[in-house]
Amino acid sequence: MNPLENFDTSHWKTDDKSWMKEREKQWPEIEQMLYALEMTKKGRGIVKRYFLKGSLPHWKKLHDWDRDSTVRHLNLLLFLYLHPCQDETVLRSLRDQFMEHPQALPGDRLGGFTLLFSIGQGHASSGGTRLVSTSELEKELPLAVSQLPDAPAPYAHCKIVDIHTSGHNERLFNLMLPDLSQDTVQLPVTRDTYFSRAPRYFPWDHEELPLRAFRFALYDLWTMGQWLAFPATSSKGYNDMIFQYERPLDLWYQDVAKSAAPEGKWLEPVLIGLYRIFQFDLDNEPDESPRTRFVRRMRALLTERQFSESFQALVKLAKNDGIAVRNPWSDEPKLRSRSLPH
Incomplete structure (x- = not known):
């Protein structure tokens, strides 16, 4: 059974005009961050539909698309961070459902861990921002050009984009990594999403994969x-x-x-x-x-x-x-x- 088959969208108050207006107001800053993190326009569109309406990706149609990207579209981090409910009991259950979703690629699930530390470590150490080319931004997000501050010299040809989770790095870490001793994870895979071998059983099997694609170092x-x-x-x-x-x-x-x-x-x-x-x-x-x-x-x-x-x-x-x-x-x-x- 697909644990997200009957995904609860009741937290998205799409009939409430004030609620929708506030979500739409929040979206441009999120999209600017996703763009700075090198998510494609198609990927950002998938995330936007989730953020505004609770629509999940068409996993089967996407299994061959941009497979090597760590920010393909809706990974585990974005799934939890952009969910409108802040109740940790609800989010813990959703975390488990996402990890057990057999149609998502392993990278859709595990890439969220890499992204969390990219935001909370790498980008934080350089001021919590990233520079993006103004000329490229004009092509992808023209409305953002007037909203974002200019970078100082010698990067005056760039804009500054904030990279953050609205102060939720610790909470997201605790949700995503409830057990620090866990090094590997058994992930369900299908014939389309298998990582290193074809499943033995239909419709899916499990594979043991490293929970993190990286390990910390003294560096x-x-x-x-x-x-x-x-x-x-x-x-x-x-x-x-x-x-x-x-x-x-x-x-x-x-x-x-x-x-x-x-x-x-x-x-x-x-x-x-x-x-x-x-x-x-x-x-x-x-x-x-x-x-x-x-x-x-x-x-x-x-x-x-x-x-x-x-x-x-x-x-x-x-x-x-x-x-x-x-x-x-x-x-x-x-x-x-x-x-x-x-």
Whole structure:
């Protein structure tokens, strides 16, 4: 049975003109983000119908279309984020239904995890925004050109698009990843959607796939440091950096706990990241700011939990002011040679 066959659309109040007007008002900002994330016009149209009316994609017709894209159309993240109901009991049930939907491609389900960390980590570390070409935007979303701010020089030919989930990164993480110890997932597949082998049974079978297409690494410390070094902004995406929250940071720890200290070209960015975490000036930061929350939590994790012996040596070096960085809070920090471990 298809768990979404009788999908409940009662949360979409399509007969309420005020409700529909508000949804239509919200859509342009969402579409701008999807465009900046490189979703096609066709994909955005599919998401729009879901956002406004609760219409689900025609999964069978789409199984061969744009299969390699991580933002094909309605993935798990967008399915939950754009649902009008905010009741977590309802959304948890919908999460399970979406994951058990046999006609959706594995990428439609698992791509949502990649997108969540792209928004909450990668884009957050660069201010929670993305630059898009004004000339290309004029072709795809002409009305957005006058609505979006210009990028500063030397990117004056671009517009700035906010990339965020309206402050819901932590909630979406908890909905999508209820069990941090789960590395793989049994996904239903059909003859059209199978990933690595044809199903043994009709109409569908299950395949075991990695829950995430990526694992975290010590190099993520560089990204975290970039976020701290970026000038504080009111951007929703910037202020919702996902590693300020306990469970996402626990997942990062699970992935890297046994990793040896990096070597060669990978060592410098990790040391700079550690430097920024331990040298960040909390005295001049609001007590409840996202950066304060992250730095306190990250310092505790780095100093109180068990890591590989070689990485713990780097943490000790950073904690004891043993790392020297030239222009540490600029766009081009440089590790001083005397800071390199011998």
